[in-house]
Amino acid sequence: MTAMNSSEFAVLKMRITARLQKERVATFDALASELDAPRGNVRLALEELSDEKAKVVRRLPFGLWDVTENEEKAA
Numbered sequence: 001m002t003a004m005n006s007s008e009f010a011v012l013k014m015r016i017t018a019r020l021q022k023e024r025v026a027t028f029d030a031l032a033s034e035l036d037a038p039r040g041n042v043r044l045a046l047e048e049l050s051d052e053k054a055k056v057v058r059r060l061p062f063g064l065w066d067v068t069e070n071e072e073k074a075a
């Protein structure tokens with residue numbers, strides 16, 4: 001995993017959320033490729049975005065990720 005400072009990591013999480021709101025489901029590998037971001041950082045960002053407090057994204061079957069219903073309404 002490539003080291004990112006907290007502001008870079010926050011930007012990555014916003015980019016992931018925006019991408020999922022716009023184009024819907026994706027695997028973390030696809031997100032890493034599309035956003036030109038390290039896979040490990042994308043995986044960690046997705047885990048943080050899906051935790052009990054955030055609930056911004058949700059894990060779907062077959063390794064897919066999507067925004068939650070709350071994020072869909074906010075978009």
